[in-house]
Amino acid sequence: MKSRLTLNNLIAGLQTFFICMTLYAGEKGIMGYAGEKLILAIVFSLIGVFLNKKRVEINRRFKALIVMTCLMAVVITYSYFHSYCPEVTFPYWLRFIFVVLFSCICFDVDYVLKLCEYLQKIGVFIAVIYIVTWPVMGRDAGIYMDYQYTAQVVSFSTAFTVTKLFSKDCNVFRELVNLMILILTILITGKRMLFVIPLILVIIIAIMSKDNQKYKKFFILLVIAIIGIGTISLIMPSALNAIDRLLDSSGDTSLNSRVYFWEYAMMLWSRNKIFGIGFACFPRHIATAGVDLAKYHYINAWAAHNIYYQMLAEIGIVGTVVFCSVFVLGIVYTIYIYKKIKSLNNTQYSRVVLVSLYCQLWFIIYGFTGNPLYLAGQFFIEIFGLILISSIRNKLVKTNVGYMIRDINKNEN
Numbered sequence: 001m002k003s004r005l006t007l008n009n010l011i012a013g014l015q016t017f018f019i020c021m022t023l024y025a026g027e028k029g030i031m032g033y034a035g036e037k038l039i040l041a042i043v044f045s046l047i048g049v050f051l052n053k054k055r056v057e058i059n060r061r062f063k064a065l066i067v068m069t070c071l072m073a074v075v076i077t078y079s080y081f082h083s084y085c086p087e088v089t090f091p092y093w094l095r096f097i098f099v100v101l102f103s104c105i106c107f108d109v110d111y112v113l114k115l116c117e118y119l120q121k122i123g124v125f126i127a128v129i130y131i132v133t134w135p136v137m138g139r140d141a142g143i144y145m146d147y148q149y150t151a152q153v154v155s156f157s158t159a160f161t162v163t164k165l166f167s168k169d170c171n172v173f174r175e176l177v178n179l180m181i182l183i184l185t186i187l188i189t190g191k192r193m194l195f196v197i198p199l200i201l202v203i204i205i206a207i208m209s210k211d212n213q214k215y216k217k218f219f220i221l222l223v224i225a226i227i228g229i230g231t232i233s234l235i236m237p238s239a240l241n242a243i244d245r246l247l248d249s250s251g252d253t254s255l256n257s258r259v260y261f262w263e264y265a266m267m268l269w270s271r272n273k274i275f276g277i278g279f280a281c282f283p284r285h286i287a288t289a290g291v292d293l294a295k296y297h298y299i300n301a302w303a304a305h306n307i308y309y310q311m312l313a314e315i316g317i318v319g320t321v322v323f324c325s326v327f328v329l330g331i332v333y334t335i336y337i338y339k340k341i342k343s344l345n346n347t348q349y350s351r352v353v354l355v356s357l358y359c360q361l362w363f364i365i366y367g368f369t370g371n372p373l374y375l376a377g378q379f380f381i382e383i384f385g386l387i388l389i390s391s392i393r394n395k396l397v398k399t400n401v402g403y404m405i406r407d408i409n410k411n412e413n
């Protein structure tokens with residue numbers, strides 16, 4: 001039976017396309033920028049509310065998420081009116097308004113599962129293209145032509161393969177091959193933190209599962225990864241250079257440079273500890289201060305490479321507490337929901353929750369050395385994780401899982 005191209009199908013396709021593009025859009029290369037795609041993803045999702053309430057609907061049951069994102073928007077709004085450079089803060093304020101709108105919706109779990117499949121395939125495809133073009137183009141190979149963003153995207157997309165490996169109904173061999181491709185890509189880029197984060201999250205997921213079979217999968221995965229890396233080093237000697245860079249930090253000036261930016265951020269915070277100098281104003285301030293960036297091996301300092309230091313400098317202790325509370329409460333609530341749904345023995349639900357947990361933890365951990373709060377695509381990873389847990393919570397309510405829902409409602413109140 002042929003499916004007709006209806007307005008509903010068209011909007012669903014555009015919604016899916018722009019969600020994928022927001023998560024995978026780069027800073028340069030043929031993928032373009034993520035900011036405008038984030039707005040389009042939200043717009044088509046909101047339109048979908050009126051066309052197909054089975055796929056996407058208004059979030060009426062997880063109001064805590066709406067409240068949290070509204071508080072973030074309030075902080076940015078206040079920051080805009082008291083900003084050192086309001087013209088820089090404004091685009092970020094606009095982005096947060098759209099994020100608040102996006103937090104007002106949730107997706108059907110079946111749609112989320114399909115979306116995860118699409119995102120996994122795109123992530124593996126990006127990794128394969130990078131590996132194939134790397135011998136010719138060097139580190140800045142692949143779709144993005146930027147090894148740093150390639151590593152970020154592949155590190156995040158590992159979530160979909162890892163969580164599938166820890167589910168019961170998966171082709172273990174195929175997923176292990178996919179995981180090896182993703183790991184190899186990160187190794188070639190030589191990005192240490194983005195290699196360490198998936199390892200940490202795999203261990204966390206293995207511990208949370210409390211399943212002997214899943215522990216066995218983890219240890220088998222670890223052995224295969226070690227053997228695979230050794231084999232690759234023999235077949236592709238040039239890959240060994242990337243691995244050496246990953247393990248050997250001698251001669252790397254990036255840490256010293258970042259320490260200077262962190263100290264500068266703390267100096268700015270000391271001047272306005274309560275409300276800061278204005279969201280996203282750190283780059284403007286350091287640029288006008290006459291700092292010799294070449295001394296720190298940077299052409300420009302558009303971020304402090306630690307979102308927590310930068311938040312303190314820009315939105316003060318008040319804004320930092322609000323933002324960090326949202327991040328921590330999201331993690332706590334996700335773990336709480338995961339413990340509840342384990343009794344249902346539904347691996348599909350569990351996988352969605354684990355993807356949500358991976359997204360949120362990836363954002364929080366990478367925030368210590370990266371700039372995920374200030375890049376639309378990377379910030380959307382955090383919001384995407386929160387939307388996933390909201391969708392699962394909505395599904396549990398709609399299916400009337402008796403005692404569980406009463407317990408969840410009680411704890412939420």
